[in-house]
Amino acid sequence: MLLEVQDLVVHYKIKTGWVHATDGVSIQLDKGETLGLVGESACGKTTLAYGISQLLPSNAYIKGGRVIFDGKNLLKMTMKKDGRLKEYDNELNKIRWKEISMIFQGAMNALNPVQRVGDQIAEAILFHERVTKQQARQRAEQLYNLVGIPVDRIDHFPHEYSGGMKQRAMIAMALALNPKLVIADEPTTALDVITQNKILTKVRELQDRLEMAMIIITHDVSVVAKTAKRIAVMYAGQISETGTTREIFKETAHPYTSGLLGSFPSIKGKVRRLATIKGNPPSLVEPPTGCRFHPRCPYVQDICKTQNPPGLTMSPGHISFCHFAKDLQGKLSPEVFI
Amino acid sequence: MSAVVPTQPSVEPGFVMNVQNLVKHFELKAGFFALGAPPLTVKAVDGVSFKIHTGEIMGLVGESGCGKTTTGRLVTRLENPSSGRIDFLGVDIATLRGSDLVGFRKYMQMIFQDPYESLNPRFTVFRAVADPLNVLGIAETQEERLELVIKALEDAGLRPADELLGRFPHELSGGQRQRVAIARALVVSPRFIVADEPVSMLDVSIRAGVMNLMLELRQKYDIPFLFITHDIAVARYMSDTIGVMYLGRLAEMGPTEEVISRPAHPYTRALLAAVPVPDPEHEYSIVPITGELPSPVNIPKGCRFHTRCVYAKQVCREVEPAHVEVSPGHATLCHFAHDFYSVGSLIPPSPPKEWEG
Numbered sequence: 291m292l293l294e295v296q297d298l299v300v301h302y303k304i305k306t307g308w309v310h311a312t313d314g315v316s317i318q319l320d321k322g323e324t325l326g327l328v329g330e331s332a333c334g335k336t337t338l339a340y341g342i343s344q345l346l347p348s349n350a351y352i353k354g355g356r357v358i359f360d361g362k363n364l365l366k367m368t369m370k371k372d373g374r375l376k377e378y379d380n381e382l383n384k385i386r387w388k389e390i391s392m393i394f395q396g397a398m399n400a401l402n403p404v405q406r407v408g409d410q411i412a413e414a415i416l417f418h419e420r421v422t423k424q425q426a427r428q429r430a431e432q433l434y435n436l437v438g439i440p441v442d443r444i445d446h447f448p449h450e451y452s453g454g455m456k457q458r459a460m461i462a463m464a465l466a467l468n469p470k471l472v473i474a475d476e477p478t479t480a481l482d483v484i485t486q487n488k489i490l491t492k493v494r495e496l497q498d499r500l501e502m503a504m505i506i507i508t509h510d511v512s513v514v515a516k517t518a519k520r521i522a523v524m525y526a527g528q529i530s531e532t533g534t535t536r537e538i539f540k541e542t543a544h545p546y547t548s549g550l551l552g553s554f555p556s557i558k559g560k561v562r563r564l565a566t567i568k569g570n571p572p573s574l575v576e577p578p579t580g581c582r583f584h585p586r587c588p589y590v591q592d593i594c595k596t597q598n599p600p601g602l603t604m605s606p607g608h609i610s611f612c613h614f615a616k617d618l619q620g621k622l623s624p625e626v627f628i
Numbered sequence: 629m630s631a632v633v634p635t636q637p638s639v640e641p642g643f644v645m646n647v648q649n650l651v652k653h654f655e656l657k658a659g660f661f662a663l664g665a666p667p668l669t670v671k672a673v674d675g676v677s678f679k680i681h682t683g684e685i686m687g688l689v690g691e692s693g694c695g696k697t698t699t700g701r702l703v704t705r706l707e708n709p710s711s712g713r714i715d716f717l718g719v720d721i722a723t724l725r726g727s728d729l730v731g732f733r734k735y736m737q738m739i740f741q742d743p744y745e746s747l748n749p750r751f752t753v754f755r756a757v758a759d760p761l762n763v764l765g766i767a768e769t770q771e772e773r774l775e776l777v778i779k780a781l782e783d784a785g786l787r788p789a790d791e792l793l794g795r796f797p798h799e800l801s802g803g804q805r806q807r808v809a810i811a812r813a814l815v816v817s818p819r820f821i822v823a824d825e826p827v828s829m830l831d832v833s834i835r836a837g838v839m840n841l842m843l844e845l846r847q848k849y850d851i852p853f854l855f856i857t858h859d860i861a862v863a864r865y866m867s868d869t870i871g872v873m874y875l876g877r878l879a880e881m882g883p884t885e886e887v888i889s890r891p892a893h894p895y896t897r898a899l900l901a902a903v904p905v906p907d908p909e910h911e912y913s914i915v916p917i918t919g920e921l922p923s924p925v926n927i928p929k930g931c932r933f934h935t936r937c938v939y940a941k942q943v944c945r946e947v948e949p950a951h952v953e954v955s956p957g958h959a960t961l962c963h964f965a966h967d968f969y970s971v972g973s974l975i976p977p978s979p980p981k982e983w984e985g
Binding site: 330331452482483484509510511535536540549550553556563565 | 691801804831832835836840858859861862865888899900901905908909912915917921
């Protein structure tokens with residue numbers, strides 16, 4: 291087991307109270323495995339990612355749970371008594387980027403605009419490894435070949451790159467130190483399909499070659515269908531269903547998953563009327579009682595309004611947090627959402 | 629209002645919008661160091677022609693920078709075209725100016741991508757939706773305005789509408805905001821709507837609802853739409869005909885299912901092969917495209933797609949292809965269109981949309 295997150299609870303303190311961004315989230319990841327973390331905006335998926343890489347902002351309080359990475363308890367290193375993260379920790383700095391790296395959302399803004407792109411990559415290498423500037427530079431050049439950017443662009447500034455090239459430069463930077471885990475937060479959302487396809491194909495190819503584990507965070511179920519072996523679906527700060535990609539798509543056992551999959555148009559197959567989940571994603575300041583999906587669920591029963599559903603195992607590794615998962619599996623249809 | 633604007637525009641079935649050879653070139657200002665150098669021109673839209681019938685939705689797809697947004701802004705005359713014709717309800721509006729143009733605004737509305745930016749944060753819902761009525765002088769009394777605003781809000785699926793009238797945009801969810809933007813477009817009873825990426829900022833579960841709403845409005849009022857999107861799956865769901873833009877021109881255009889199932893332009897084929905499919909068992913074919921999108925300042929000679937086309941021959945580098953009609957209404961800009969068309973589908977052809985019977 292490379293990564294194990296157990297019951298992670300992260301709340302943000304805001305003027306009007308607490309935002310329950312993640313409320314008891316558990317995920318596991320083996321070496322070399324790809325997990326797709328799917329959910330709508332504000333479901334807690336980015337908070338979970340930052341909770342793993344220990345990059346939470348200063349108003350985030352960890353209220354419980356553990357993050358075990360490669361046998362090390364990360365929160366033990368970085369958490370202060372009040373639940374916030376230390377801004378600087380020597381132990382963690384050895385792990386961060388070297389062992390866990392990130393591809394951030396919006397590569398357009400994640401690069402330093404006044405530093406040459408190649409220098410930014412070399413800087414990350416120099417910070418973590420005892421190498422000379424020349425060696426770091428050579429490594430950066432190899433990375434450019436790897437991600438498919440012409441090496442003669444290495445001394446250009448970010449504004450001279452196209453969006454796809456910036457995103458690939460970000461990937462090069464994330465791979466610079468052969469990390470064990472890469473967390474990619476919406477890595478292709480802002481890109482056109484052709485560039486997106488190029489990058490997803492590249493990432494997959496590199497991942498196979500370098501045996502990295504990866505967490506792909508996205509709202510786009512077609513992207514995870516293409517890239518991930520396992521999927522965790524998040525809703526309102528909690529995991530609602532988790533299983534292999536095939537199980538999630540073909541043996542769906544949670545009404546939210548069914549609605550989410552049914553609301554996606556496809557270029558393949560018949561055109562069906564898309565499912566619309568009524569209402570809006572709930573406020574995380576006052577999340578609904580019981581099952582958090584109950585106000586929007588077409589299958590809702592009384593028990594859903596009061597009791598938080600336990601994880602029901604549908605088959606080994608396929609877990610649904612729905613009281614009626616066993617009854618509903620196989621009967622779920624996106625059409626009830628219409 | 630001037631005489632060119634018919635008070636009762638022609639309503640007989642036919643083309644609501646007939647665009648011929650539309651061109652928009654932006655001159656780049658030469659910098660100090662480039663004094664004396666020839667001025668550079670961005671050829672954003674470089675000869676686009678299409679027709680939209682009553683009640684028809686045309687999807688316009690393409691990569692960013694292909695000119696699809698500029699096309700939308702030209703047909704609504706938010707930009708002045710460099711040349712070309714825009715026949716709207718029987719009148720060429722490409723060269724209208726001043727009050728003549730304002731008269732046409734009543735019949736044409738636009739829905740923008742970002743409802744967080746397209747609504748004034750200081751306007752209540754009522755004021756935002758009633759504003760076009762005031763500007764275009766449509767309703768005379770406050771009662772009339774209120775009635776029209778409530779009807780538009782209800783048509784946009786915002787019920788009960790009177791509870792929302794006093795709210796400000798920050799009190800609404802993203803989906804509600806986009807519905808207010810749709811109500812604002814509907815309030816003047818437009819004959820044509822341009823929607824530029826209207827759902828790409830919305831959350832997944834909300835997005836489908838807004839798309840279904842637009843399909844229902846089309847059904848109810850026969851309003852034709854120009855639906856601009858980068859997402860081909862969304863365009864397929866929404867549109868009856870589809871236009872694929874590449875570097876300022878329509879590379880391919882035709883009935884949606886026909887274009888999706890029998891693409892006759894290599895660019896369309898590449899786009900379709902690259903689209904991720906929400907099915908883990910889908911088998912992807914290789915995406916037949918190379919290189920990066922050229923700059924619209926330096927459009928390649930010959931076929932403008934030849935620099936990225938894996939099938940390019942000598943003729944493609946030299947001769948600009950003309951529109952080839954591979955089947956009725958399905959036209960494409962490729963020397964080898966018939967060959968690609970006869971190779972046939974990448975994806976099995978589909979029966980008509982289910983709920984339309």
